[in-house]
Amino acid sequence: MPTPATPAPPRTARTRNRRGEGGRLRDDIVAAAVELLEETGDESSVTLRSIARRAGVAAPSIYRHFPDQPSIMLAVVQQAFTMLEAELRGALNAARGDARGRLFAVCSAYLGFADKHPGRYRTMFGGVWMPDLGNSSLAEGDVSSLGSTSLALLVDALGDCVSAGCATSTDLAADAVALWLGLHGLAHQRSVTVAFPWPPDIAERLITALAHLNDA
Incomplete structure (x- = not known):
C-alpha cells in the first residue's frame, strides 16, 4: 500500500x-x-x-x-470504470496485428491501469465503501452494472480470437470472466507483494491459459 x-x-x-x-x-x-x-x-x-x-x-x-458518502464513492468508481473502458478501447484500437495480439493489448492495458491508479483500482473492486443496499441511497442496479462495458470488450476480444482460430473457448462469457479474475488477481498481488520474484512472462502465461489460446 x-x-x-x-x-x-x-x-x-x-x-x-x-x-x-x-x-x-x-x-x-x-x-x-x-x-x-x-x-x-x-x-x-x-x-x-x-x-x-x-x-x-x-x-x-x-x-x-x-445524499451520502457512498453515493459520492459510487460516482468516483463510475468515473474510474469510464477511464478503464477508454484505456482498454484505446489499446484495442491501437493494436496492430492479429486477434491474439489485440487480446494481449487489452489485457496489458488492464494491468497497466491497475498499476497507474492503485488507490482507485482497489476501490473499484474492494467494495469496502459499499453499505448494506437495503439501508443506503444506492440501488442494486447501480452496483451490478459497474464494469459491464469493460468486460464486454474482453468478451469481444476473446471472441475475435475464437473466430480467428487461435482460441478454443466454447463459452465466451464464462471464459472472459475467468480471464478477468486472473488479471485482477495478478494486479492485486503485484500491488501487495512487491518483493515477490514474479516470472517475467507471468502475464503471458496467465492470459494464454485462461483465454484457451493455441500455441503461438
Whole structure:
C-alpha cells in the first residue's frame, strides 16, 4: 500500500455557482474525493467532512448533489470504470496485428491501469465503501452494472480470437470472466507483494491459459 502523503491544504473558499452551474459543484465534489483517495490510498479517509474541506465548500452543500458518502464513492468508481473502458478501447484500437495480439493489448492495458491508479483500482473492486443496499441511497442496479462495458470488450476480444482460430473457448462469457479474475488477481498481488520474484512472462502465461489460446 502506498505511504500516505502529507494532506494538501484545503482549497480556498469556493465562489458560489451562478444559476445553471450546479453541475460544476458536483464535479468538484467528485474531484475532491478522487484526490483524497489517490493521496491516501484509503477510502476511509474520504468522508463528507474531508471532501467538503478539500472542495472548499460547506458540508451541507454536498447534500444538494449527493445524499451520502457512498453515493459520492459510487460516482468516483463510475468515473474510474469510464477511464478503464477508454484505456482498454484505446489499446484495442491501437493494436496492430492479429486477434491474439489485440487480446494481449487489452489485457496489458488492464494491468497497466491497475498499476497507474492503485488507490482507485482497489476501490473499484474492494467494495469496502459499499453499505448494506437495503439501508443506503444506492440501488442494486447501480452496483451490478459497474464494469459491464469493460468486460464486454474482453468478451469481444476473446471472441475475435475464437473466430480467428487461435482460441478454443466454447463459452465466451464464462471464459472472459475467468480471464478477468486472473488479471485482477495478478494486479492485486503485484500491488501487495512487491518483493515477490514474479516470472517475467507471468502475464503471458496467465492470459494464454485462461483465454484457451493455441500455441503461438
